[in-house]
């Protein structure tokens with residue numbers, strides 16, 4: 096799996112006196128199984144970039160090719176199906192459905208895919224156990240801590256076996272210890288399931304855990320480095 | 329899953345949804361009671377009119393209908409009646425000579441319709457004699473008995489045995505009259521009817537009008553349902569005996585106002601229901617708008633992870649249907665229970681009855697709502713709930729997922 100970003104540009108309010116170039120002419124390639132951090136200060140365009148990668152926002156110009164398929168050319172409807180089957184999303188505020196239990200949240204996207212209840216349940220339990228919440232499967236998000244909720248969100252993102260996972264500042268609402276725990280889990284799943292992870296952050300402590308860091312400033316890549324993993328397990 | 333999700337979403341804001349449901353229950357209760365009450369009132373009016381006044385069919389000389397004069401008698405009235413009595417399902421056939429005149433006592437006088445009747449047959453056709461509260465119906469024996477209503481009795485200051493003078497013009501157009509003795513006071517539910525009618529023996533009236541013939545033949549069937557199927561037979565017999573001179577009218581034609589009321593009952597019920605359902609619809613739109621807008625971000629997430637617009641629409645519609653459905657079902661069931669209870673026990677209408685008495689409404693009503701009305705109401709509530717969800721759903725679906733995600737909520 097490869098993601099090719101070609102000359103991707105997003106300009107907000109293009110026809111006004113103050114157009115904002117949130118992402119400007121970005122070209123970059125991300126390969127199978129990578130664990131990439133997009134790092135940059137607030138307002139640098141990380142969310143905008145990830146949204147376009149995830150097909151929930153459209154670029155002003157440029158293309159996003161996933162395994163050669165230009166997703167920016169897809170119709171809205173096709174894009175929804177594409178997202179459902181190929182992309183896992185993790186949000187800063189966890190964004191679980193509050194009325195569903197942890198297990199039901201993880202099953203949800205699989206059910207949208209039309210998988211059998213038995214298959215959904217098995218996969219949900221497998222993933223919840225993987226993120227260390229096998230015993231909390233029947234709790235609603237309100238009964239879980241922030242860190243636990245974000246682990247459920249990781250399980251939800253991975254449940255439909257996506258080609259890659261996009262996480263926009265997944266640890267921004269978590270404390271240091273919880274952040275570490277979550278990154279451990281993300282990293283383990285990245286290795287175990289071979290799923291590509293792309294996450295944004297402006298927290299320098301998180302950067303250390305990424306194997307590749309794309310530094311983003313004012314909508315442009317200023318640095319793209321591969322670093323040795325400093326995690327010891 | 330979507331069904332579970334919708335149901336749990338409805339009860340997410342328990343207070344808001346409960347208030348909406350409670351508003352619907354109270355509103356529906358009012359509507360159901362009102363519909364049941366009006367239904368009962370109209371039915372009571374019609375039943376009483378048929379029971380005490382019109383019976384089911386009446387036959388007159390068409391001229392009499394234009395101008396109620398003595399000369400416009402109905403040819404062959406008694407033969408007609410004899411043959412009609414042999415018809416299947418006929419409960420009674422009365423033959424009356426009627427004439428407008430005046431009843432006078434020492435105290436006062438008033439204009440009335442004087443009905444010359446044969447008591448033995450009259451009791452099978454109308455219940456006027458059965459409504460007697462003092463005295464007795466016209467006896468076979470005795471000189472010139474008259475039945476007046478309790479109301480007229482009070483106004484004319486009469487007692488049983490009091491003497492009154494009835495005056496009218498006879499067959500030659502001369503003023504004629506005679507003294508009658510009060511045999512009984514009747515009291516039907518309609519004060520209008522009571523004040524305008526007195527009853528004497530037909531044989532007595534004949535003596536003073538000098539006319540042997542009668543003016544109306546009144547038919548009551550044992551069963552008031554499906555009256556229209558009897559009409560051809562009745563008309564056949566009337567035509568056979570009276571030719572062109574006998575016009576058959578059913579109770580609705582005799583009392584067109586009542587027939588119109590009954591005819592407009594469904595419409596007036598429908599208007600009441602539609603107004604309620606509309607008000608409820610706006611309530612639901614409001615609740616759904618709030619509920620959907622405060623979840624804008626959540627819908628953004630749902631769409632991002634791959635929920636199609638159709639499914640999001642389905643979810644919102646389902647939530648609205650569930651909310652409206654619960655309120656509607658609860659309201660209708662409670663209404664149904666209340667209608668059943670008041671329908672059994674009766675609902676005294678006291679002071680209202682006084683005002684409605686002219687039209688012959690009973691003082692105790694038995695509200696009734698046809699099952700079909702409940703079903704129509706439920707269907708309309710569900711339809712309105714569905715429509716009410718479309719606007720909020722559209723507002724959400726208009727947003728791009730990235731926009732929805734950027735919302736605070």
Ligand SMILES: Nc1ncnc2c1ncn2[C@@H]1O[C@H](COP(=O)(O)OP(=O)(O)O)[C@@H](O)[C@H]1O
Pocket residue numbers: 107108115116117135136137138139140141142143144734
């Ligand atoms: N919907 C929008 N309309 C206008 N400007 C926007 C919008 N979304 C983001 N921006 C602007 O684009 C720039 C990049 O924003 P964003 O992608 O959210 O950055 P980050 O996620 O790195 O904080 C910022 O200057 C922001 O103000």
Ligand SMILES: [Mg+2]
Pocket residue numbers: 138141142143263264
């Ligand atoms: Mg951001």
